[in-house]
Amino acid sequence: xxxxxxxxxxxxxxxxxxxxxxxxxxxxxxxxxxxxxxxxxxxxxxxxxxxxxxxxxxxxxxxxxxxxxxxxxxxxxxxxxxxxxxxxxxxxxxxxxxxxxxxxxxxxxxxxxxxxxxxxxxxxxxxxxxxxxxxxxxxxxxxxxxxxxxxxxxxxxxxxxxxxxxxxxxxxxxxxxxxxxxxxxxxxxxxxxxxxxxxxxxxxxxxxxxxxxxxxxxxxxxxxxxxxxxxxxxxxxxxxxxxxxxxxxxxxxxxxxxxxxxxxxxxxxxxxxxxxxxxxxxxxxxxxxxxxxxxxxxxxxxxxxxxxxxxxxxxxxxxxxxxxxxxxxxxxxxxxxxxxxxxxxxxxxxxxxxxxxxxxxxxxxxxxxxxxxxxxxxxxxxxxxxxxxxxxxxxxxxxxxxxxxxxxxxxxxxxxxxxxxxxxxxxxxxxxxxxxxxxxxxxxxxxxxxxxxxxxxxxxxxxxxxxxxxxxxxxxxxxxxxxxxxxxxxx
Amino acid sequence: xxxxxxxxxxxxxxxxxxxxxxxxxxxxxxxxxxxxxxxxxxxxxxxxxxxxxxxxxxxxxxxxxxxxxxxxxxxxxxxxxxxxxxxxxxxxxxxxxxxxxxxxxxxxxxxxxxxxxxxxxxxxxxxxxxxxxxxxxxxxxxxxxxxxxxxxxxxxxxxxxxxxxxxxxxxxxxxxxxxxxxxxxxxxxxxxxxxxxxxxxxxxxxxxxxxxxxxxxxxxxxxxxxxxxxxxxxxxxxxxxxxxxxxxxxxxxxxxxxxxxxxxxxxxxxxxxxxxxxxxxxxxxxxxxxxxxxxxxxxxxxxxxxxxxxxxxxxxxxxxxxxxxxxxxxxxxxxxxxxxxxxxxxxxxxxxxxxxxxxxxxxxxxxxxxxxxxxxxxxxxxxxxxxxxxxxxxxxxxxxxxxxxxxxxxxxxxxxxxxxxxxxxxxxxxxxxxxxxxxxxxxxxxxxxxxxxxxxxxxxxxxxxxxxxxxxxxxxxxxxxxxxxxxxxxx
Numbered sequence: 001x002x003x004x005x006x007x008x009x010x011x012x013x014x015x016x017x018x019x020x021x022x023x024x025x026x027x028x029x030x031x032x033x034x035x036x037x038x039x040x041x042x043x044x045x046x047x048x049x050x051x052x053x054x055x056x057x058x059x060x061x062x063x064x065x066x067x068x069x070x071x072x073x074x075x076x077x078x079x080x081x082x083x084x085x086x087x088x089x090x091x092x093x094x095x096x097x098x099x100x101x102x103x104x105x106x107x108x109x110x111x112x113x114x115x116x117x118x119x120x121x122x123x124x125x126x127x128x129x130x131x132x133x134x135x136x137x138x139x140x141x142x143x144x145x146x147x148x149x150x151x152x153x154x155x156x157x158x159x160x161x162x163x164x165x166x167x168x169x170x171x172x173x174x175x176x177x178x179x180x181x182x183x184x185x186x187x188x189x190x191x192x193x194x195x196x197x198x199x200x201x202x203x204x205x206x207x208x209x210x211x212x213x214x215x216x217x218x219x220x221x222x223x224x225x226x227x228x229x230x231x232x233x234x235x236x237x238x239x240x241x242x243x244x245x246x247x248x249x250x251x252x253x254x255x256x257x258x259x260x261x262x263x264x265x266x267x268x269x270x271x272x273x274x275x276x277x278x279x280x281x282x283x284x285x286x287x288x289x290x291x292x293x294x295x296x297x298x299x300x301x302x303x304x305x306x307x308x309x310x311x312x313x314x315x316x317x318x319x320x321x322x323x324x325x326x327x328x329x330x331x332x333x334x335x336x337x338x339x340x341x342x343x344x345x346x347x348x349x350x351x352x353x354x355x356x357x358x359x360x361x362x363x364x365x366x367x368x369x370x371x372x373x374x375x376x377x378x379x380x381x382x383x384x385x386x387x388x389x390x391x392x393x394x395x396x397x398x399x400x401x402x403x404x405x406x407x408x409x410x411x412x413x414x415x416x417x418x419x420x421x422x423x424x425x426x427x428x429x430x431x432x433x434x435x436x437x438x439x440x441x442x443x444x445x446x447x448x449x450x451x452x453x454x455x456x457x458x459x460x461x462x463x464x465x466x467x468x469x470x471x472x473x474x475x476x477x478x479x480x481x482x483x484x485x486x487x488x489x490x491x
Numbered sequence: 492x493x494x495x496x497x498x499x500x501x502x503x504x505x506x507x508x509x510x511x512x513x514x515x516x517x518x519x520x521x522x523x524x525x526x527x528x529x530x531x532x533x534x535x536x537x538x539x540x541x542x543x544x545x546x547x548x549x550x551x552x553x554x555x556x557x558x559x560x561x562x563x564x565x566x567x568x569x570x571x572x573x574x575x576x577x578x579x580x581x582x583x584x585x586x587x588x589x590x591x592x593x594x595x596x597x598x599x600x601x602x603x604x605x606x607x608x609x610x611x612x613x614x615x616x617x618x619x620x621x622x623x624x625x626x627x628x629x630x631x632x633x634x635x636x637x638x639x640x641x642x643x644x645x646x647x648x649x650x651x652x653x654x655x656x657x658x659x660x661x662x663x664x665x666x667x668x669x670x671x672x673x674x675x676x677x678x679x680x681x682x683x684x685x686x687x688x689x690x691x692x693x694x695x696x697x698x699x700x701x702x703x704x705x706x707x708x709x710x711x712x713x714x715x716x717x718x719x720x721x722x723x724x725x726x727x728x729x730x731x732x733x734x735x736x737x738x739x740x741x742x743x744x745x746x747x748x749x750x751x752x753x754x755x756x757x758x759x760x761x762x763x764x765x766x767x768x769x770x771x772x773x774x775x776x777x778x779x780x781x782x783x784x785x786x787x788x789x790x791x792x793x794x795x796x797x798x799x800x801x802x803x804x805x806x807x808x809x810x811x812x813x814x815x816x817x818x819x820x821x822x823x824x825x826x827x828x829x830x831x832x833x834x835x836x837x838x839x840x841x842x843x844x845x846x847x848x849x850x851x852x853x854x855x856x857x858x859x860x861x862x863x864x865x866x867x868x869x870x871x872x873x874x875x876x877x878x879x880x881x882x883x884x885x886x887x888x889x890x891x892x893x894x895x896x897x898x899x900x901x902x903x904x905x906x907x908x909x910x911x912x913x914x915x916x917x918x919x920x921x922x923x924x925x926x927x928x929x930x931x932x933x934x935x936x937x938x939x940x941x942x943x944x945x946x947x948x949x950x951x952x953x954x955x956x957x958x959x960x961x962x963x964x965x966x967x968x969x970x971x972x973x974x975x976x977x978x979x980x981x982x
Contacts, residue, residue, distance in 0.1 A: 110739065110844045133741075155683065166683065168691070169660070182931040190840035190908040191872045192646065192657065194916045194927060195936050195955055196700070200659070200691030209687070221741030248601060250624075250712030292787035293780075300781075349681035353601045381682040417681040425685045436685060440673040444943070445686050451938035464686055 006092070010049045013072050013094065017050055020062035025100075027051040036095045039080040039087040040142070041428055043398075048075070048089035055100040057213055061181040063096055064211075068179065073460050076207045078118060078147030082154060083345060084426030086206045086462055096211070098149050104128045105214065112219045113172060113189070118149025118212045122156075125217060134219040137164035140422070141330060149212045155204030157422035159255040159286075159329070162380040164220065166422065168203040173216035176202060179453045189216065201448070206424050207459040209452040223288035226254060227298055228322050231305040232279030232312040236260050236363070236375065239281035240355035242308035243379040246285065247352060249304050251297060254286040256380030263332050263374040263387070270335040273328025274321075276312050283310075283379065284325055332376040333387070340372070340389035344401050348409050350417030352382045361411055362386055369404045371397075383421030384412070410435060425463045433463075434470035442467060497583070501540045504563050504585065508541055511553035516591075518542040527586045530571040530578040531633070532919055534889070539566070539580035546591040548704055552672040554587055555702075559670065564951050567698045569609060569638030573645060574836060575917030577697045577953055587702070589640050595619045596705065603710045604663060604680065609640025609703045613647075616708060625710040628655035631913070632821060640703045646695030648913035650746040650820070653871040654779075655711065657913065659694040664707035667693060670944045680707065692939070697915050698950040700943040714779035717745060718789055719813050722796040723770030723803040727751050727854070727866065730772035731846035733799035734870040737776060738843060740795050742788060745777040747871030754823050754865040754878070761826040764819025765812075767803050774801075774870065775816055823867040824878070831863070831880035833889075837896050841908030843873045852902055853877055860895045862888075874912030875903070901926060916954045924954075925961035933958060 014028045027033055028050045037045040049072065054060045067074045073093035080087050089095040101117035104125070108114070109132045116125055122143040126135040139158035140146055146156070151167045152174060164170065173187040187199030202209055233239040239258050246256060259267070259282055264275040275282055283305070287297040298315060305313050316322035328335075336343050350358050359375065366373040377385040386408055390401040409419045409432045419425070419432040433442070445464045449456070465473070505519045518524055519541040528536040540563065545551045558565045564584035571578050580586045592608035595616070599605070600623045607616055613634040617626040630649035631637055637647070642658045643665060655661065664678040678690030693700055724730040730749050737747060750758070750773055755766040766773055774796070778788040789806060796804050807813035819826075827834050841849055850866065857864040868876040877899055881892040900910045900923045910916070910923040924933070936955045940947070956964070 108844075110735065111842050112738075155688075157683070168688065178931075178935070184929075184932050184935060188840075188907075188909045189842050190903075190912075191874055192648070192695075192840050192912050193909050194911040194920070194924060195932075196696050196939050197646075197659065197691045197694065198935065198939070200688045201939075203688065204683075205687050223741075244601060247603075250714075289784075290787050290791075293784045296781050296783035349679075349683050351602050351680050353599075383682055412681075416679075418679045418684050420685040421681075421683050429685070433685060438675075440669075441675050441686075444669070444675060444689065447942035448687050448689070448692075448939065451942040452935070 009092065013049045013066065013070050016066040016070060017052055017063065017094070020066065021052060021054065021059060025053045025055060025059065027053070036077065036089060036097070039077070039085060040083045041085040041088065041426065044085050044088050044427060046089045046091045048091065048093055048095040051095040051097060053097045053100055057177065057183065060096070060177055060211060060213070063094065064177065064179055064181050067094055067457050068455070071455070073457050075459050076211050078150030078153070079121065079145050081142040081146040082150055082424065082426065083347070084424040084428040086154060086424050086426040086459070088427055090461070098147070101149070101213070107132070109134065111189070113216055114219055115214055115216050116148055117214055118152070119147050122146050122148055122151055129219055133222050135222050136170065136217050137220050138167050138170050141333065148215050148217065152203055152212050152215055153205065153207050154422065154424040157378065157381070157383065159257060159378065162256055162378065163252050163254045168200050170218050171199070171203065171215055172218060174199055174202055174212055175214035176210040176212055178210050179455070179457050183213065204424070206426065206463040208449055208463055209458065224290050225294045226286055226288035226322060227294055228284055228286040228316045228325050229298060229301045229305065230275070230314045230325055231283045231285065231310040232276040233281045233283070233309065234279070234311055236281045236359045237356040238309050239283050240359050240379070242283060242305055242310065243355060244352050245304050245308050246301065247380060249300065251300055251304070253301065253380055254288040255284065257284045257329055258375065258377055258379035259329065259332065260375040262372060263336065263376045264328070266335040266339045266374065267328040267332055270338055271327050271331045273324055275328055279311065284329060329376070336374050336387050336389065341391040341393065344388045344390065344405055346384065346386045346388070346405050346408050347421045347423035348384045348412035348417060348419055349421040350382045350384060350412050350415050354415040354417070355379065355382065358384070358411060358415060362408060365404055365407055369400055371401060371404055378421065381421065382417065406432065427462055430463065430465045430469070431473045433465050434473045439467055439470070442470065500583065504540045504557065504561050507557040507561060508543055508554065508585070511557065512543060512545065512550060516544045516546060516550065518544070527568065527580060527588070530568070530576060531574045532576040532579065532917065535576050535579050535918060537580045537582045539582065539584055539586040542586040542588060544588045544591055548668065548674065551587070551668055551702060551704070554585065555668065555670055555672050558585060558948050559946070562946070564948050566950050567702050569641035569644070570612065570636050572633040572637040573641055573915065573917065574838070575915040575919040577644060577915050577917040577950070579918055581952070592640070592704070598623070600625065602680070604707050605710055606705055606707050607639055608705055609638060609643070611639050613637050613639055613642055620710055624713050626713050627661065627708050628711050629658050629661050632824065639706050639708065643694055643703050643706055644696065644698050645913070645915040648869065648872070648874065650748060650869065653747055653869065654743050654745045659691050661709050662690070662694065662706055663709060665690055665693055665703055666705035667701040667703055669701050670946070670948050674704065695915070697917065697954040699940055699954055700949065715781050716785045717777055717779035717813060718785055719775055719777040719807045719816050720789060720792045720796065721766070721805045721816055722774045722776065722801040723767040724772045724774070724800065725770070725802055727772045727850045728847040729800050730774050731850050731870070733774060733796055733801065734846060735843050736795050736799050737792065738871060740791065742791055742795070744792065744871055745779040746775065747869070748775045748820055749866065749868055749870035750820065750823065751866040753863060754827065754867045755819070757826040757830045757865065758819040758823055761829055762818050762822045764815055766819055770802065775820060820867070827865050827878050827880065832882040832884065835879045835881065835892050835896055837875065837877045837879070837899050838912045838914035839875045839900050839903035839908060839910055840912040841873045841875060841903050841906050845906040845908070846870065846873060849875070849902060849906060853899060856895055856898055860891055862892060862895055869912065872912065873908065875899070897923065918953055921954065921956045921960070922964045924956050925964045930958055930961070933961065
């Protein structure tokens with residue numbers, strides 16, 4: 001019965017879409033849909049009713065019209081590199097890919113802005129303006145592949161967001177389409193925009209409020225020089241304290257990253273970045289600016305590192321060495337993938353003052369669960385990325401991993417932090433939202449959602465849990481080993 | 492009849508309030524209410540039904556309960572220094588002063604944050620943390636008097652927001668009360684907060700979404716050194732082009748202000764700031780940071796100024812001289828008040844590339860209307876503050892001034908800018924909102940408002956015009972001399 005009803009629904013939606021989209025813009029066969037079954041959180045998969053690949057705004061509007069007419073949910077997707085399942089399709093929904101929106105529309109060197117379509121890859125923006133001496137600052141680890149539309153949806157960060165801010169701080173305007181098919185502008189080309197700040201509201205809203213059609217990004221002049229200090233520490237806690245001291249000294253590094261020994265040893269075997277394998281943890285601390293600024297700042301960074309007990313300090317001698325130091329950080333996730341059958345990347349933010357305490361507690365939890373945990377993260381921001389190493393083929397190990405991950409997120413909340421840094425909530429952390437927010441706050445989120453999408457057709461079931469779900473999650477927490485998403489299909 | 496109905500309403504509301512507030516926390520007599528009749532936009536005045544001065548959160552909740560029960564609108568007020576009439580009372584409403592919420596609740600030097608109540612004055616935050624070498628960056632001209640609650644409501648800026656951002660970039664969390672009396676937290680103590688960015692949404696919402704009960708602000712380390720370059724130019728356009736060149740050179744000054752000759756001559760007579768009265772315009776361009784950074788940046792600033800045709804360049808020799816240079820900028824508004832019976836301060840933002848063009852057009856309009864106009868503004872941000880000089884005692888001159896102001900705002904929109912920089916919309920610019928936004932965008936604002944305040948009890952009639960009002964404004968524009976706010980009481 002259910003299968004028949006689904007098939008009928010599928011036929012209705014595919015039929016309606018085929019009347020508004022060209023054949024090559026509509027995928028409805030099982031094998032065509034396979035590439036769209038998951039995003040970067042590949043443990044979760046679902047086959048949508050259909051995937052639509054519109055090439056222009058009127059085709060997007062036509063897809064939304066079908067969604068409204070048939071009451072079908074829509075999940076938008078950029079490059080599909082997201083790590084929290086924000087672009088996970090719904091089995092009863094349309095997957096709307098914005099991959100064909102891939103044009104750099106305009107570059108204004110004087111205003112230092114670029115207008116780009118949502119499917120443009122993050123790194124391509126910087127490549128497109130390199131000849132002008134400009135670049136786009138936010139640099140997620142996935143920047144070769146991830147799209148600016150996805151960056152807006154998740155409010156992505158990166159190594160350099162400590163100094164240069166998150167996506168929301170680096171965009172001026174988003175041209176968007178509401179579920180009703182109206183095209184609206186959020187933000188403006190000027191410093192401030194009157195009315196409510198819907199640009200900030202839409203940024204990080206994980207596709208629940210509107211679809212991004214074009215983004216006006218801010219560009220920065222490429223700094224004359226960048227250098228990175230690599231400092232070794234005898235313990236993770238000592239490195240954590242050094243981070244607090246750097247910030248406490250009034251230095252705003254261009255990036256400030258911590259890697260523990262498990263991470264550095266995995267990396268060295270893989271990319272030979274030149275890390276100190278005797279250190280329990282290393283810090284990478286970057287300075288950028290004019291030659292004089294960098295010289296002054298690097299000297300101050302070294303002084304703080306040494307006072308905080310660094311056992312070795314090195315400074316990149318040239319651009320080649322700087323990139324070599326960073327190559328290890330950028331390759332840390334795949335490097336960890338080489339030493340473990342599976343790993344689970346967590347994303348939480350904590351006040352910097354709590355760094356040493358939280359890192360110590362993660363070590364205890366690692367022993368308790370018998371699971372190794374590598375720490376590689378944006379220390380300057382307090383944005384943790386513990387990587388739990390596990391083997392999905394060992395029965396119960398994934399569940400144990402998720403429990404461990406849940407405890408880290410709850411710990412983040414307990415010290416005054418949050419369950420996200422830059423990866424979003426998606427489906428991954430939706431239950432932890434029940435701990436992060438009280439019912440009145442969740443109710444306010446739902447009211448805002450209804451102000452944009454009263455039928456709840458845009459990416460339902462992601463990012464903000466229903467109060468009902470939270471009530472159930474409260475019950476779930478009694479037996480901690482339960483799966484967080486029993487209602488989602490598993491791969 | 493109307494008078495009797497108003498009197499009955501007044502008795503009902505005052506009676507209800509008197510049951511929940513102490514006598515000294517409730518003002519209802521005409522003479523007691525006079526100080527609350529207007530904010531900094533003093534051309535508009537109204538007497539509220541009553542003014543409530545609650546001292547704690549349960550008293551605020553009790554006032555809101557009266558408002559809900561009696562269907563009475565509520566206008567919140569901090570120090571009342573706002574320039575767009577955001578805190579203008581409503582004749583049929585309650586004026587809710589948060590002046591008694593004046594505590595600095597907590598200072599965390601390591602996290603570099605402070606928790607303050609909304610009635611705390613902007614400058615007092617920096618004074619309270621000066622012994623720690625810290626300060627709060629946003630510095631509106633009114634910073635001696637304006638409150639942080641008002642700063643949040645208006646998303647205030649200041650001279651230093653070019654480098655350090657607006658209020659929204661300098662706060663982490665707002666504890667707020669909804670119209671239902673629920674206490675909710677927007678934002679978090681960490682880098683990022685999951686869910687929709689309601690902190691940014693509430694910031695600059697002009698009291699229409701919720702009441703601020705506490706603000707967690709970010710603190711910055713006081714820079715080792717600050718120096719200011721004062722450069723003279725033979726025309727306003729040349730100064731405007733120099734601004735674009737400074738930014739184009741990749742310099743981010745701590746402040747970059749332009750004053751034209753009408754402004755500098757008014758200032759020199761008043762505070763003797765040492766300005767070059769032979770110049771048609773001067774720029775004040777500040778650098779802050781370590782000694783080495785400042786030395787390097789000042790040298791680059793001077794080179795750009797000279798290449799842009801500066802006829803004289805001076806650098807502050809010491810802190811005393813730096814403050815003297817800024818004293819003129821800070822006193823510019825009262826100084827202009829000394830050379831004209833009245834002046835009207837406008838606040839618009841334009842893309843920097845349009846500076847010279849817009850300044851030229853303002854000069855033409857000044858001749859057309861026969862009204863002098865002084866330019867004193869945050870040039871680096873493209874945030875204009877033309878001051879139109881007029882005499883309210885000359886019949887028709889205020890109307891002419893408002894028409895001139897309206898043309899400047901419409902010009903800002905035409906070049907891709909906006910009708911606000913940092914003063915908000917309030918009642919002052921509500922009609923220009925009809926030009927800034929299209930109906931679908933205004934409808935989205937109203938939907939967001941309804942998500943917080945479905946009855947429309949919080950500061951109704953401010954910031955976002957109804958579509959009906961915009962339809963009427965469209966008609967109004969045929970006869971340009973019409974008053975922008977015919978339905979508001981005039982002083």
